[in-house]
Structure formats: structure tokens, C-alpha cells
Amino acid sequence: xxxxxxxxxxxxxxxxxxxxxxxxxxxxxxxxxxxxxxxxxxxxxxxxxxxxxxxxxxxxxxxxxxxxxxxxxxxxxxxxxxxxxxxxxxxxxxxxxxxxxxxxxxxxxxxxxxxxxxxxxxxxxxxxxxxxxxxxxxxxxxxxxxxxxxxxxxxxxxxxxxxxxxxxxxxxxxxxxxxxxxxxxxxxxxxxxxxxxxxxxxxxxxxx
Amino acid sequence: xxxxxxxxxxxxxxxxxxxxxxxxxxxxxxxxxxxxxxxxxxxxxxxxxxxxxxxxxxxxxxxxxxxxxxxxxxxxxxxxxxxxxxxxxxxxxxxxxxxxxxxxxxxxxxxxxxxxxxxxxxxxxxxxxxxxxxxxxxxxxxxxxxxxxxxxxxxxxxxxxxxxxxxxxxxxxxxxxxxxxxxxxxxxxxxxxxxxxxxxxxxxxxxx
DNA sequence: AACTTAACTGAACAGTGTTCATTAACTGTT
DNA sequence: AACAGTTAATGAACACTGTTCAGTTAAGTT
Numbered sequence: 001x002x003x004x005x006x007x008x009x010x011x012x013x014x015x016x017x018x019x020x021x022x023x024x025x026x027x028x029x030x031x032x033x034x035x036x037x038x039x040x041x042x043x044x045x046x047x048x049x050x051x052x053x054x055x056x057x058x059x060x061x062x063x064x065x066x067x068x069x070x071x072x073x074x075x076x077x078x079x080x081x082x083x084x085x086x087x088x089x090x091x092x093x094x095x096x097x098x099x100x101x102x103x104x105x106x107x108x109x110x111x112x113x114x115x116x117x118x119x120x121x122x123x124x125x126x127x128x129x130x131x132x133x134x135x136x137x138x139x140x141x142x143x144x145x146x147x148x149x150x151x152x153x154x155x156x157x158x159x160x161x162x163x164x165x166x167x168x169x170x171x172x173x174x175x176x177x178x179x180x181x182x183x184x185x186x187x188x189x190x191x192x193x194x195x196x197x198x199x200x201x202x203x204x205x206x207x208x
Numbered sequence: 209x210x211x212x213x214x215x216x217x218x219x220x221x222x223x224x225x226x227x228x229x230x231x232x233x234x235x236x237x238x239x240x241x242x243x244x245x246x247x248x249x250x251x252x253x254x255x256x257x258x259x260x261x262x263x264x265x266x267x268x269x270x271x272x273x274x275x276x277x278x279x280x281x282x283x284x285x286x287x288x289x290x291x292x293x294x295x296x297x298x299x300x301x302x303x304x305x306x307x308x309x310x311x312x313x314x315x316x317x318x319x320x321x322x323x324x325x326x327x328x329x330x331x332x333x334x335x336x337x338x339x340x341x342x343x344x345x346x347x348x349x350x351x352x353x354x355x356x357x358x359x360x361x362x363x364x365x366x367x368x369x370x371x372x373x374x375x376x377x378x379x380x381x382x383x384x385x386x387x388x389x390x391x392x393x394x395x396x397x398x399x400x401x402x403x404x405x406x407x408x409x410x411x412x413x414x415x416x
Numbered sequence: 417a418a419c420t421t422a423a424c425t426g427a428a429c430a431g432t433g434t435t436c437a438t439t440a441a442c443t444g445t446t
Numbered sequence: 447a448a449c450a451g452t453t454a455a456t457g458a459a460c461a462c463t464g465t466t467c468a469g470t471t472a473a474g475t476t
Binding site: 033034035045046049054055 | 464
Binding site for chain 3: 006043044045046047050
């Protein structure tokens with residue numbers, strides 16, 4: 001039996017999360033089980049339930065760390081000279097982060113699908129922070145637009161980057177080499193921004 | 209014991225798939241289990257394994273039907289007068305199909321993530337068919353582009369529509385009402401097409 | 417040393433996918 | 447009509463899963 005207070009609550013939690021991430025990275029999300037995580041840190045199954053509400057809770061905490069890592073990666077792009085370059089940098093960082101941590105990234109999105117309880121509000125907040133970055137750059141390019149239109153544009157553009165990332169990771173729908181996805185986000189951003197003329201935004205009707 | 213040949217192989221398969229789809233629609237992907245499907249059609253678990261290789265196989269066959277349904281929905285948009293209207297119609301149909309059959313749609317994409325065996329080649333083929341439709345419209349708009357650039361553009365644009373769809377289904381990252389996602393795909397297509405000038409495509413370098 | 421408290425365990429429960437020896441029902445032959 | 451052959455169908459069994467909780471054990475307190 002593990003000695004009481006061999007490790008503090010925080011240490012134990014950290015150990016468990018790290019072990020779970022290793023398991024995830026090496027064997028994928030399907031291999032993530034309470035018993036395996038418990039074994040990896042040298043505790044019994046029951047002990048995990050003193051630290052985490054359940055497996056879902058553990059997954060959410062992994063997702064929190066994943067998301068934080070993503071934000072860090074994005075932050076390194078903040079020095080790019082122009083809004084356009086910054087947006088491309090974000091997209092590129094997003095893409096490579098997702099590829100580097102493919103299993104963690106998959107967990108982040110597959111897990112939100114499990115319809116038990118809501119996504120915790122910190123997740124919402126972190127994502128809002130990401131969108132704020134995008135919106136800032138878009139607003140700089142289009143100061144004449146209303147905040148609502150900027151928001152809509154940010155979500156449109158970023159959903160698109162997300163879609164490219166997701167399909168890139170999942171399969172061989174993609175021909176071409178390593179750079180295909182990168183090329184796609186670049187051209188997407190270029191064309192979207194070039195096609196964004198003030199006239200067509202505010203109404204929303206089909207005018208073409 | 210169910211009488212031998214009460215139902216033919218094909219009938220049984222059809223019954224099982226229909227039962228599984230009902231289960232999926234009503235209770236979501238997590239509730240899909242071999243025992244439940246077997247019970248729903250009045251057979252034992254083992255009988256399912258005479259019809260399907262395993263649960264994965266059953267899921268793939270559901271996915272095949274889902275994809276076929278999607279293609280049907282897209283086909284109803286083929287009469288739109290212009291390529292641009294056709295592309296918007298496809299996107300709109302894609303979006304509403306995914307929303308109507310949200311659980312089936314989720315299965316289609318979550319399942320490709322399970323990294324057992326490859327996605328069957330018919331799936332690849334059906335998806336290729338979808339992309340061919342998009343490419344045809346894009347080629348009509350940009351006859352001067354090479355096939356490679358058309359392909360790249362089709363995948364870029366469609367990954368984007370896919371991304372918007374996915375995020376729309378998953379959560380409340382989306383403000384606004386029912387029409388927000390529709391508005392997003394419309395403006396995406398408009399801006400992407402408007403920003404697509406022949407000069408910036410063939411090289412692929414960063415020129416902006 | 418005795419008592420209290422809380423950390424920790426692991427057996428147990430209900431569920432999962434999958435297999436396979438056994439059984440039941442049909443088919444064809446004598 | 448009786449027997450053998452074939453095969454559809456079963457359901458118990460195995461190894462796993464998440465989750466709970468009565469018990470056990472160690473640490474802190476009096």
C-alpha cells in the first residue's frame with residue numbers, strides 16, 4: 001500500500017496527468033484507461049477517483065493542458081509584422097501543433113462530442129481568447145466593419161483552418177507532400193482576405 | 209431460437225443496420241453496442257458476428273449509408289444556375305444534412321479516427337466523387353488554372369466548409385441564431401472566390 | 417498507548433467486444 | 447420414414463472497461 005501522503009494531492013494529480021499523456025501519445029486515445037493510468041503511477045484504481053471525479057474529468061484536464069500548449073505555440077507568432085502574416089503564422093502554428101500532438105489534439109475534439117456535461121467554462125474562455133487574437137488582426141485590416149462582422153469573419157476563417165487541420169490529420173484525403181496543408185491555409189487566408197471587400201459584408205444577403 | 213433462414217443474409221444485414229441507425233439517432237454513438245443491436249432485431253450477439261466482421265465493420269457500413277445519403281442531398285443542388293450558386297448550394301446541403309443526422313455524421317468522422325485498419329477504398333472513392341463535383345465548378349470559374357491548383361482549391365474550400373460544419377455541430381462556439389453557420393459558408397465562398405485571382409495561385413510562394 | 421481521521425486498496429458490479437463449443441433446424445439421401 | 451450432413455443460431459465464457467465502497471492501514475492527536 002502506498003504510504004499516505006507520499007505525494008501531495010497536486011503531485012499525484014500531476015503524475016497522473018503526465019502518465020495519461022504518455023499513454024495517450026504512445027498508444028492513442030482508445031488505450032487510455034483508469035487502470036492503466038493507476039498502474040503507471042503505482043497507485044490503485046480507487047486512488048484515481050480521489051483525485052479526479054471520473055475519467056471524463058481526467059480527459060478534460062488533459063485537454064486544458066493541450067489547449068494551453070496550443071496557446072503558447074500561437075503566442076510565438078505574435079511578433080509577425082503584418083496582420084496577414086500574423087494570421088498565417090497562427091494557422092501554421094495551429095497546424096503543426098495539431099500534427100505534433102495528434103492524439104492529444106484528437107482527444108480535445110472527440111471528447112467534446114461526448115454529450116455528458118457541458119464543456120467547462122474555462123474551455124470556452126480559452127477559445128474566446130484565441131478568437132480575440134484573430135479578431136484583433138482582422139479589425140486592423142478592416143476598421144470599417146462592425147464588431148459583429150469581425151466576429152463572424154474570425155469564426156469563419158478559423159473554422160476553416162480547423163477543418164483543414166482536421167482532415168489533414170485524419171487521413172489521406174490529401175495528396176501532395178508535407179507542405180500541402182500549409183499551402184492550403186496560406187492560400188485560404190490570402191484569398192479570403194483579398195476577397196473581403198467592405199461592400200459585401202454588412203448586409204449578408206446574396207448579392208452575387 | 210430464431211428459425212434458420214427466417215431472414216436471408218441481406219434482410220438480416222438490413223435489419224441490423226436500420227436498428228443500429230435508430231439506436232444511433234436516438235441515443236448517440238456511445239450507446240451503440242453489439243448486444244443492443246442484437247436485441248433490437250431479436251437475435252443473439254453471436255448472430256451479428258455471422259453478418260459483420262465486428263462492430264467496426266458495422267460502423268463502416270452505417271458510414272457508407274450516411275455518405276450515400278449525403279451525396280443524394282448534394283445531388284439536389286446540381287441544377288443551380290451558376291458555379292458559385294452550386295458551390296453555395298452544396299455547402300448549405302452539407303450543413304443541413306450534418307445537422308439533421310448529427311449522430312450519424314459524428315460517427316462518420318469520429319470513426320475514421322480509430323486507427324485499426326484503413327478507411328475502406330469505397331469511402332475514398334465516394335469522397336473523391338464529392339471533390340470531383342467541387343472541382344468541376346471551380347474549373348468552370350478558373351479555366352486558366354492547372355488541374356493541380358483546382359484540386360488544391362477544392363480541398364481547401366471543402367475542408368473549410370467541413371470545419372464550419374464540425375464546429376457548428378459540436379458546441380456553442382457559435383453565437384447568433386440558426387442561420388449563422390449558413391451565413392459563414394456563404395461569405396466564405398464569396399470571399400474565397402472573389403479573392404481568387406489567377407496571379408497568386410500557380411506559384412504558391414508568399415507574395416503578399 | 418489509545419483514539420481519530422483520512423489515504424488507500426481491491427473486490428465487486430454492470431457493462432463492453434469477441435469467440436466458439438454446443439444445439440437446433442433445415443436439406444438431401446437412402 | 448429414418449438417418450446423416452450441413453449450417454444458422456445460440457449463449458456461456460473471456461478479457462477488458464468505468465465506477466463504487468466496505469475495509470484496511472498509516473499518520474496525526476490526545
